[in-house]
Amino acid sequence: MAEADPVIVQAKDEAAAPPPAPAARKFRGLILMLSLPIALLIGGGIYWWTLQGKVSTDNAYVQQDKVSLSSEVGGRIVEVAVSDGQVVKAGDLLFRIDPEPYRLQIAQADAAIAIAQANVTALAGSADLSGSDIAAAREEIAFNQATLNRQQALWTRGFTTKADLEAAQHAVAEARARLSAAEARRAAAQAKLATGTQVPGENPQVAAGRAERALAELNLSRTEVRAPVSGRIAQADRLQLGQSVLQGLPVLTLVATGKSFVEANFKETDLAEMAVGQPAEVRFDAYPGLVVKGRVESIGAGTGSEFSVLPAQNATGNWVKVTQRVPVRIAIEGNPGRQMIAGLSTHVTVFTDGRK
Structure with missing residues (x-):
């Protein structure tokens, strides 16, 4: 008698095999049901762990020292030596009043x-x-x-x-x-x-x-108004030949480019473990991919609302508690490699455990 085809014999064996037991199907279903919550728990735990030892805020902006320049004597402007955005050095002539x-x-x-x-x-x-x-x-x-x-x-x-x-x-x-x-x-x-x-x-x-x-x-x-520090000229369009200026009235702004820093407004609940000298990391909306190292230089002496023109009066019957923001000054370390412009939006992370 001739030997049977192996493929036909295997197909018959599989057809003859008994179906899986109900207990095995239930076990696989239970594993599938528990895998998603377990994965979520593991992911949440990893995310929580990465948040430990640091606080972040995107309510942060690049700041530079700004000098409001005015004339110490009054008179008529006879010469304007600068334009808006021009970089000047300390001692350079800005404008001249009729002498x-x-x-x-x-x-x-x-x-x-x-x-x-x-x-x-x-x-x-x-x-x-x-x-x-x-x-x-x-x-x-x-x-x-x-x-x-x-x-x-x-x-x-x-x-x-x-x-x-x-x-x-x-x-x-x-x-x-x-x-x-x-x-x-x-x-x-x-x-x-x-x-x-x-x-x-x-x-x-x-x-x-x-x-x-x-x-x-x-x-x-x-009568010769000169730059007190090196920096970049702003609001120079207010200077016009023949214009009369008053003594002590600001007519020009000089943004000092020698030192830039970041003023980050952290929630008051983030200050528990924050201290001067802790390392920080600064990212810029204007420069994607640029990460600059920094350090906490000082923590504000009052909240932003405390130093506002009209401070909040909480001694009222309809008082609602609002989380306050405290300005924290972040010193930029090293050369950022890109031009720092006053007012740029940043994202600041302070490592309260000092691991970076």
Whole structure:
């Protein structure tokens, strides 16, 4: 008898095999049912573990020191040396105010100094300081006193009239009054030439003139407004030739590019384990893929609402608790490799366990 086909025999064997037991089907179904919750639990545990030891916020922005520039003197703008976005160095000229009025003030101060010096020379050579008036008054007193003595002697003998005696007395009194006036004029002249303890060795009027000249020179130097630090110019469109500026009114903003930092506003519930010096990681919305290392430099002394223009008043009947935000300053370490622009949105992660 010929051998049967192996394929046919295998098919018959499989057809003859008994179906799987109901217990095995139930076990496989139970495994399928439990696999999804277990996978979710494992994934959730891994996610929870990755969140431990760090806090994050996307309420963070790049900040740079900004200097509001104003003119220390008022006047008309005659030159604008910068444009918006221009990079300048410390000491570069930004704009210039008309210097002519302040040059005239220097000329006026020079004239005041010259007048004061002429007055000093005139006082030094005046008769009030020579003492001639005082000497003449004293001689006149001596002469009139001798005349009065003779008149008194004649009056006692009855050889003169009362009118002559009174005239002699009046002449003595007038001479003494002229002596007092001469002495007062000399004291006044000496006072005008005195130097005093505040400006020893120099007449006060001359010193006042020199002070006015120094102030005029200072104002003249302030007509050139220069950059106090290196940075980038902003809001330069407010500077126009011929525009009159007021003293102390900001007309230009200089963004200092020397040091950038990130101000991250963390929830108050994230501050429990945060401390100064902890490492941080900064990501930028403007530069995908750029990760910059940082470090917690300081933690704010108050919440954002505490320093707002109108602080919240919670002592009311309809008070609702809101999680507050505290500004945390993150120092950027090293060179980021890309331009830092004030106001860029960032995502900050602070590693409270210090593992990075």
